[in-house]
Amino acid sequence: MFESGSPGRTGFFWPEEAGPTGLPQELLRDEIPGFPELGELEVLRHFTRLSHLNFGIESQFYPLGSCTMKYNPKVNEAVARLPGFSLIHPLAPPALLQGAFELLFGLETALAEIAGMDAVTLQPAAGAQGELAGLMLVRAYLSEKGNPRRKIIVPDTAHGTNPASSTLCGYDVVQIRSNDQGMVAPSAVAKVMDESVAALMLTNPNTLGIFEKNINAIADVVHSKGGLVYLDGANMNALMGIAKPGHMGVDVLHINLHKTCSTPHGGGGPGAGPVGVKNLLRDYLPVPRIMKSGNGYELREDFSKAIGRVRSFFGNFGVLVRAYAYIISLGSDGLAETSRMALLNANYIRRKLESVFQIAYPERCMHECVFTDRLQQKRHVSTLDIAKRLLDYGFHPPTIYFPLVVSGALMIEPTETESRETLDAFIDAMTSIAREAEENPDLLKTAPHSTPVRRLDEARAARKPVLRWEPKRD
Numbered sequence: 001m002f003e004s005g006s007p008g009r010t011g012f013f014w015p016e017e018a019g020p021t022g023l024p025q026e027l028l029r030d031e032i033p034g035f036p037e038l039g040e041l042e043v044l045r046h047f048t049r050l051s052h053l054n055f056g057i058e059s060q061f062y063p064l065g066s067c068t069m070k071y072n073p074k075v076n077e078a079v080a081r082l083p084g085f086s087l088i089h090p091l092a093p094p095a096l097l098q099g100a101f102e103l104l105f106g107l108e109t110a111l112a113e114i115a116g117m118d119a120v121t122l123q124p125a126a127g128a129q130g131e132l133a134g135l136m137l138v139r140a141y142l143s144e145k146g147n148p149r150r151k152i153i154v155p156d157t158a159h160g161t162n163p164a165s166s167t168l169c170g171y172d173v174v175q176i177r178s179n180d181q182g183m184v185a186p187s188a189v190a191k192v193m194d195e196s197v198a199a200l201m202l203t204n205p206n207t208l209g210i211f212e213k214n215i216n217a218i219a220d221v222v223h224s225k226g227g228l229v230y231l232d233g234a235n236m237n238a239l240m241g242i243a244k245p246g247h248m249g250v251d252v253l254h255i256n257l258h259k260t261c262s263t264p265h266g267g268g269g270p271g272a273g274p275v276g277v278k279n280l281l282r283d284y285l286p287v288p289r290i291m292k293s294g295n296g297y298e299l300r301e302d303f304s305k306a307i308g309r310v311r312s313f314f315g316n317f318g319v320l321v322r323a324y325a326y327i328i329s330l331g332s333d334g335l336a337e338t339s340r341m342a343l344l345n346a347n348y349i350r351r352k353l354e355s356v357f358q359i360a361y362p363e364r365c366m367h368e369c370v371f372t373d374r375l376q377q378k379r380h381v382s383t384l385d386i387a388k389r390l391l392d393y394g395f396h397p398p399t400i401y402f403p404l405v406v407s408g409a410l411m412i413e414p415t416e417t418e419s420r421e422t423l424d425a426f427i428d429a430m431t432s433i434a435r436e437a438e439e440n441p442d443l444l445k446t447a448p449h450s451t452p453v454r455r456l457d458e459a460r461a462a463r464k465p466v467l468r469w470e471p472k473r474d
């Protein structure tokens with residue numbers, strides 16, 4: 001942008017009496033060296049061109065495992081933009097906020113029902129912040145019992161935020177290994193569980209896309225030593241209307257609304273990571289809490305055991321509006337159907353690709369399936385090469401090299417919103433890539449070939465980005 005335009009060119013004209021800029025002289029800053037001067041059409045073309053370089057769920061299939069890149073119905077966007085929601089001021093008198101309060105109360109109630117928990121806070125702005133808030137509740141509860149304890153048990157398949165949140169909350173992390181079926185064994189938990197452990201953080205379905213069948217037995221082990229069970233519920237897209245974590249011995253969990261409940265995500269935000277608790281943790285929930293009062297609702301702060309505030313105002317309100325619209329437009333049958341379709345799509349891909357790529361665990365999967373590059377390694381083709389080659393076929397690559405317990409992992413989460421035709425096109429692309437790995441491995445090792453930039457040195461690209469746009473010449 002700094003290289004286009006011409007001095008004196010502009011896209012906007014003030015009325016003459018307002019002076020050359022329309023602003024009082026004392027508010028004007030000095031000349032900015034090299035500041036671009038462009039016409040309206042040049043600006044428009046610049047940003048339109050950039051938008052075409054973007055990859056999004058609305059342009060192509062985006063099977064990024066563990067991220068649930070589903071389509072977000074436009075009606076939820078329309079609802080979030082209603083002036084009654086988008087223009088309210090959080091410091092307006094409660095009498096003027098009753099509609100917003102009713103929505104927040106309704107969403108808390110719906111999420112408690114979906115997860116099988118007793119109470120919910122909507123404040124945390126992301127999954128990771130939900131984890132931290134949830135662990136702060138655990139700490140407050142155990143402290144009141146006399147000892148906050150020192151450790152959190154985290155399985156080796158956990159998302160990186162789990163050990164990070166534990167550390168941030170002042171706990172030491174004890175890592176346990178999953179077994180050869182990709183699951184946590186109750187005996188592995190029993191081996192490290194003692195009265196110095198505050199909680200176990202478990203993800204279910206876990207990041208291998210496998211349901212932790214032994215979760216009730218695991219919870220019994222943790223509870224028998226006075227610890228609590230934290231469920232990382234970021235993968236709720238697999239469970240809605242089918243199973244409730246509250247029935248699995250879980251004491252506290254977070255849900256990622258930006259994954260499961262229709263908020264566009266990627267690039268860091270905005271999100272919402274509500275936390276659900278069983279009654280034993282209710283008194284510690286962050287304030288303000290939304291309560292029924294007379295015919296309406298009020299926000300209350302007078303809870304002496306509360307951990308305090310974790311987010312300004314009501315949380316990420318726009319995300320909460322989308323989530324509520326999503327939940328009530330689908331209803332309980334629709335949510336169950338959503339999860340069933342997510343499982344069906346993932347298992348369809350698993351079955352269709354397991355003859356061309358090595359599957360990490362032969363179990364039936366939940367919402368995502370994990371392959372490895374083991375077969376392609378014979379031709380020295382790696383997961384990174386496969387992922388880069390997928391870009392040439394117009395698909396966003398799956399999550400790669402995660403979870404760490406699978407060497408060369410390719411973690412595919414199709415979500416429920418993709419049609420059979422799209423899944424088949426992706427399966428065809430992956431099958432072609434497997435054939436190319438046999439016949440022409442160099443083609444993969446130099447991929448991508450059709451993107452605006454080729455294979456990047458990713459560390460250098462992040463540290464020293466080259467932002468100049470060069471038209472492609474070959």
Ligand SMILES: *Cc1c(COP(=O)(O)O)cnc(C)c1O
Pocket residue numbers: 066067126127128129159161203207232234235256271273
């Ligand atoms: C996405 C995810 C998280 C973190 O959620 P953020 O909203 O990105 O902070 C935690 N655990 C699992 C399993 C996830 O998939």
